[in-house]
Amino acid sequence: xxxxxxxxxxxxxxxxxxxxxxxxxxxxxxxxxxxxxxxxxxxxxxxxxxxxxxxxxxxxxxxxxxxxxxxxxxxxxxxxxxxxxxxxxxxxxxxxxxxxxxxxxxxxxxxxxxxxxxxxxxxxxxxxxxxxxxxxxxxxxxxxxxxxxxxxxxxxxxxxxxxxxxxxxxxxxxxxxxxxxxxxxxxxxxxxxxxxxxxxxxxxxxxxxxx
Amino acid sequence: xxxxxxxxxxxxxxxxxxxxxxxxxxxxxxxxxxxxxxxxxxxxxxxxxxxxxxxxxxxxxxxxxxxxxxxxxxxxxxxxxxxxxxxxxxxxxxxxxxxxxxxxxxxxxxxxxxxxxxxxxxxxxxxxxxxxxxxxxxxxxxxxxxxxxxxxxxxxxxxxxxxxxxxxxxxxxxxxxxxxxxxxxxxxxxxxxxxxxxxxxxxxxxxxxxx
DNA sequence: GTCTATATATTGATAGAC
DNA sequence: GTCTATCAATATATAGAC
Numbered sequence: 001x002x003x004x005x006x007x008x009x010x011x012x013x014x015x016x017x018x019x020x021x022x023x024x025x026x027x028x029x030x031x032x033x034x035x036x037x038x039x040x041x042x043x044x045x046x047x048x049x050x051x052x053x054x055x056x057x058x059x060x061x062x063x064x065x066x067x068x069x070x071x072x073x074x075x076x077x078x079x080x081x082x083x084x085x086x087x088x089x090x091x092x093x094x095x096x097x098x099x100x101x102x103x104x105x106x107x108x109x110x111x112x113x114x115x116x117x118x119x120x121x122x123x124x125x126x127x128x129x130x131x132x133x134x135x136x137x138x139x140x141x142x143x144x145x146x147x148x149x150x151x152x153x154x155x156x157x158x159x160x161x162x163x164x165x166x167x168x169x170x171x172x173x174x175x176x177x178x179x180x181x182x183x184x185x186x187x188x189x190x191x192x193x194x195x196x197x198x199x200x201x202x203x204x205x206x207x208x209x210x211x
Numbered sequence: 212x213x214x215x216x217x218x219x220x221x222x223x224x225x226x227x228x229x230x231x232x233x234x235x236x237x238x239x240x241x242x243x244x245x246x247x248x249x250x251x252x253x254x255x256x257x258x259x260x261x262x263x264x265x266x267x268x269x270x271x272x273x274x275x276x277x278x279x280x281x282x283x284x285x286x287x288x289x290x291x292x293x294x295x296x297x298x299x300x301x302x303x304x305x306x307x308x309x310x311x312x313x314x315x316x317x318x319x320x321x322x323x324x325x326x327x328x329x330x331x332x333x334x335x336x337x338x339x340x341x342x343x344x345x346x347x348x349x350x351x352x353x354x355x356x357x358x359x360x361x362x363x364x365x366x367x368x369x370x371x372x373x374x375x376x377x378x379x380x381x382x383x384x385x386x387x388x389x390x391x392x393x394x395x396x397x398x399x400x401x402x403x404x405x406x407x408x409x410x411x412x413x414x415x416x417x418x419x420x421x422x
Numbered sequence: 423g424t425c426t427a428t429a430t431a432t433t434g435a436t437a438g439a440c
Numbered sequence: 441g442t443c444t445a446t447c448a449a450t451a452t453a454t455a456g457a458c
Contacts, residue, residue, distance in 0.1 A: 042254035043341030046434065056443050061435065120338065126399045127331065130254030170405040173396060174412070181392020185384060188337045194381040196415070201385070204407070204414045235423095256451065267425050272453060 008106040009114070011088060012081050019077060025063050027053050029077070032070050037117035041071050042130050068132040075125045075135040076142075078118040083145030090149040096157030097206070100150075100175075104198050107179050110191045119183050147172050154205075163205050171205060178204075219317040220325070222299060223292050230288060236274050239264050240288070243281050248328035252282050253341050279343040286336045286346040287353075289329040294356030301360040307368030308417070311361075311386075315409050318390050321402045330394050358383050365416075374416050382416060389415075 020026045031052040035044045046067055047057045064070045089103040107115060125131055125139040150172045157163035163171070178201060185193065203209040231237045242263040246255045257278055258268045275281045300314040318326060336342055336350040361383045368374035374382070389412060396404065414420040 038339060039341040040251045040253060040335075040339060042251055043339065045432090057434090058436080058444075059442055062441085065435090067434070123395065124251075127395065128249060128251060128254065130250040166407075166411065167405060170407055170411075173405050174393075174407040177392040177396040178389050179392070180395055181388040181390070182385075184334065184338065184391055185388040194378060194384050196377075196381055196385040200377065200381075200415050203420075204411050209414075257453085258451080268452090269426075269454080270424055273423085276453090278452075 008085060008088065009112060011084065012114070015080065015084060016077065019080075022063075028055070028060060028063050028070065029074060033074055033078075033114070033117050033121065036071060036074060036124075037120040040124060041067075041128070068135075071121075072132055072135045072138065074121055076138050078122050078125075079139050079142035079145075081118055082122065083142060083149070086146040086149040090153055095162065096153045096160065097162050097202070099153050100157075100202060100205070101198055104179065104201055108182055108186065108195075108198075108201075110186060110195075116183050116187045119180065120187065123180070123184075146176065150175065157205075162207060164207050174204060219296060219299065220323060222295065223325070226292065226295060227288060230291075233274075239266070239271060239274050239281065240285060244285055244289075244325070244328050244332065247282060247285060247335075248331040251335060252278070252339070279346075282332075283343055283346045283349065285332055287349050289333050289336075290350050290353035290356075292329055293333065294353060294360070297357040297360040301364055306373065307364045307371065308373050308413070310364050311368075311413060311416070312409055315390065315412055319393055319397065319406075319409075319412075321397060321406075327394050327398045330391065331398065334391070334395075357387065361386065368416075373418060375418050385415060 017026070020029060028049060032044075032049045035048050035052060039048065044067070046060055049070070050057045050060050053060075060070075064073075085106065086103065089099045089106075092099050092102065094102075106112070109115070122139060125135050126143070147169070151168050154163060154168045154171050158165055158168070182196070182201065186195075199209065228237070231240060239260060243255075243260045246259050246263060250259065255278070257271055260281070261268045261271050264271075271281075275284075296317065297314065300310045300317075303310050303313065305313075317323070320326070333350060336346050337354070358380070362379050365374060365379045365382050369376055369379070393407070393412065397406075410420065
């Protein structure tokens, strides 16, 4: 499991470095992700980000023209990351269940703190009203991609008889909702809380769950 | 379903009126709940709350001594509300599955916008670092009650053979995580998104799901 | 009771020093 | 390149007017 989710982490970081060539910009973004996730957009002060990145407050403005700008960029990257993860799973070798199993473990891996941070930021972008319009627009647009890649996997599993015959979109919504909820629980209570097995998480999807 | 969840709503409001006898204080709190849920603590300005409640900005300070104070009070009420809901389900007549079925419908009822607002505020209280210490303390303390009331239901269902034989605490964590995730999805996409049936939501819990 | 006006503090963003 | 100093804007909380 850890080997596989390292692959996903690496994939994330590789895409990140390609999208953001400049090292200083990356340094600010990486630190801003964590602060935004923990304090929210309005609760985050430029000083917090700067301090965490090891810069002075004013220096941040050499890289970004505003706090909103940093946030929008992160929402953009996070939305891409979610879509790419599912696409990666869709293109794997294996049965539909194996693909979703792998994806689930990658999403919920307790060592992928970064993944939970991305998700909390996407959560703000989709539930908060105190968010720049462009961030809302981006997240609405890019949220489609995970669904577009997950639904074919679900349909394939239904054809092979592995998965229940409910509406595929409903199952996809359910899947991402459950992932979201469990991811938040991970953030709240950390590593050592009783946590369901991946098989248990996915039992809503399977015709004959093995448990 | 709607009849039953009205009961839960009524229960919420009744407890609320008992806890907050003063009408003006309630008026501010009820409006603050919605604004805090949508904008977060830091993103909410006293002016927003005052405007929504139909007061001037300064007038709010006749009822509360600070913004943090309002937030802390709401966290306290929300945490109680969650615990009371599960307690109410535990004390119902019926099989364990019927109790959890009813609770799930009450939690996820698309007309209970208030319920989703409480949950978003509890989410802030448990994931954000930009939150008054007392709110954190209260939520940590009161989060135990829902578990204390849910676990006996689960164990009862396991004894009767309705539920799977996994660790009861793990099942409870899974249950609340799923509720949390689905509740957020409801907030994000509203009423008209494809949504799982309650039976589907609870299939992780049942030995022989009927679907 | 409720509002208006204001003092005080915080912070986002700029510009100039080193 | 990076920081310090500062301006301008916004918000909290208070206090006094009606």
